[in-house]
Amino acid sequence: MTHATSLGLDSRKLAFWTFIGSECLLFGSLISTYLIYKGKSLVGPYPPEILDIPFTSFSTFDLLMSSLWMVLALAAVQRGDMKWAKVWLFGTALGGLIFLGGQVYEFSSFVHEGLTLQRNIFGATFFVLTGCHGAHVTVGVIWLLTLWVRALQGKLGPEHAMTVEITGLYWHFVDVVWIVIFTLVYLIQ
Amino acid sequence: MDQGTPAHDHSHPTAGTYIRVATILLIITVVEVGVFYVPAFKPVLVPTLLMLSAVKFTLVVMFYMHLKMDSRFFTFIFGGPLLLASGMMIGLLFLFGVFVLGR
């Protein structure tokens, strides 16, 4: 993939940025739906009764750290330091897994407290929005673990820096979406 | 529009920059959660939180996604749809009366 291109930009990276642009509209629509239906629930539980800020703050911290590991993984791959690349790639994926574990815990405790998809419009919008984000995290974790396994097999080297960079773009975008969700859903109640 | 080779040589920041950005992001997150718990911030809570969130968003996009030093074209291709999405959100919130003019 080293053909000369008209813009002098890597085609895969360009495609990926257009994909991220497209994702903005996807999450924009979901977040709009959440905000439009805010305070429209006919029955409880309502957000302030149920959202656990300290716990979610930890999840936010965890995802932020995993974003840091991701850029460190990229920097390691770019300088050909595959030993550390493996460490950071695994760390990033682990951060994603911890986040997902947190989400499973959060969802199940909400269901336990009576908040389901069907219970009220808050439940519906909350689960669909954060669930869609969680699905994105899941895809990211699978992607990262794939790269990690390739690295363990010795099939990932500095020549694949662009692949790692694109994985990173995806991962950071997922993080950025969480930054928005954390503020709009959890902190502004 | 000359033929160029894919720009592999754009300088990515060093690990030090990445760690500094992470530190700032962490501090902002702590401030966000702090502000949430301080009653005195109640009147300005929403604008404060939105601003802090926007700063975090921008930092990640600029440094971790490299838009600051990468081709301006990527900024354009991401920024265009982002603006559309923001416009759509604001439009929808107005239409559903979440914002009310002159209150």
Added chain:
Amino acid sequence: MSASATGLRSWLTTTDHKRIGLLYFWTAFVFFLVGGLEALVIRAQLAGPNGTLVSAEAFNQLFTMHATTMVFLALMPLTAAFFNYIVPLQIGARDVAFPRLNAFSYWVFLLGGLFMNASFLFGAAPDGGWFGYANLTSKQYSPGLNIDFWLLGLQILGIASLAAGFNFIVTILNLRAPGLKMMRLPVFTWMVLVTQFLIITAFPVITVALVLLMFDRFFGTSFYLPAGGGNPVLWQHLFWIFGHPEVYILILPAMGIVSEVLPTFSRKPLFGYTVVVYSGVLIGFMGWGVWSHHMFSVGLGPIADSFFAATTLLIAIPTGVKIFNWIATLWGGQIRFAAAMKFALGFIAMFIIGGLSGVSHAAPPADLQQTDTYYVVAHIHYVLFGGTVFGLFAGMYYWWPKMTGRLLDERLGNWHFWLTFIGMNLAFFPMHFIGLLGMPRRIYTYGPELGVSTMNLVSTIGAFLIGIAALIFVYNMWRTRRHGAVAGDDPWGGATLEWSISSPPPPHNFDVIPTVASRLPRWSATQLKAIPEGAETAAPVHVPAGSWWPLIAASSLPIMATGAIGRMLPVVLAGVAILIVGIYRWAYEPFEA
């Protein structure tokens, strides 16, 4: 080299943009005929008052599937056929940026279309109208499978469009021949680029709208149900935020085709190229700020009504600019009335009528009289049939020799054009009056006392004339296979790069990638030498072998949808597994692009 091979296998695994373009064309053309047949049944039912040809339920399915088929399975993929075949040739590329993703788009489109139409086998074709308003689509009012087929089918088709969107944006931006600056791009390619940006921004919104509907129907949420705190108007907003860009997705490619055909058959460069390009970009951008003009009857309040009325009126400006530029292109030109040119001229005339009735919807008080009447049906058919379909026919006559090596017959083309032109005006012009006299759209019959019986009969006669014209075109295509005149490289004297290579082009398109020094490379004398025509190949051009994985990955989507329709979780999971395997094998198979 498998790209030049024949046989079923070579088509199933092809990644050649030209073959994929042909696959798109034939698939979409068949769907176009299916959608047309549905329209004829609708018109036969409405030929006289108190029609009894079909039941009300069947009628609902017919108009829903007519519109859904035409929009998503016929017109969009027909434009995609030209994107695929022509854009790489116009920009001097050997293929699109991601050939396998391109194949994936096609297979997803085909399978999604088949899935949607499989609903007929269950007697449960979608019946909620093409914009499927909530709460008609709720479980309470549509307990059958009809809406499930619709919402799953549209989600599948959205994936096809999105994947193609990313692919073509990168192709146009990144695979241009040396010297082909953005402002030297053919207008068709420019309009394709704008269209793809609309696709990648608008389709996520309809996807979310459909996912929310899916949750309402499958998991018992209340996104669009007032009883549970939801709001059916949200569906309308999300649908039209997508829906208005969608109509530009349908019209901009046709505008691009016309902007190619008019200069070629006037022997004059397009008048005001820059303005035409920027108008197209502006139309695309402004298309995002007008969606609520589809919803004036909801009662959004004076501020929203005024805002959307104003933005809608503003859009008439860049559109009008384009029309004046096309007319100015003709002025003083050496005009040849070939069939392609006739359809392009017909496009301008019909689109002006459709545009004017569109402006009349922009005024909320007038719109309240027109909403949900045949007046709106008249409008959309003038812009989508008189506009998009005429533009597509112009493109078919224009590029047919490039795609097949043979010219379509001009005499039959003449019949095709005039019958279509007369037929469409007979069919759709009376609908303006039928609507203003008060006949609602989507109603399976009407009484004689409404006073619209004669006009409806005229409309039906017009529709059947269009049907006859379509048959003539089909005959023309069939006849051309053997008896069509051999086209040669450049039968029309076109200005753009696709005419510099043989018809049909070799698998690798260009023996030597041309260097472009002007906007009309084939018309400028200095440029002619620079484009190597049939030059001897310096080195054999490598053409990538085909791949099975796009087809296999694409097959996972209808499997998942089938599992969802049948409420069979294992089938859904099997689909997911196939998708994952497909993606991995795709990502790690040796494939040189």
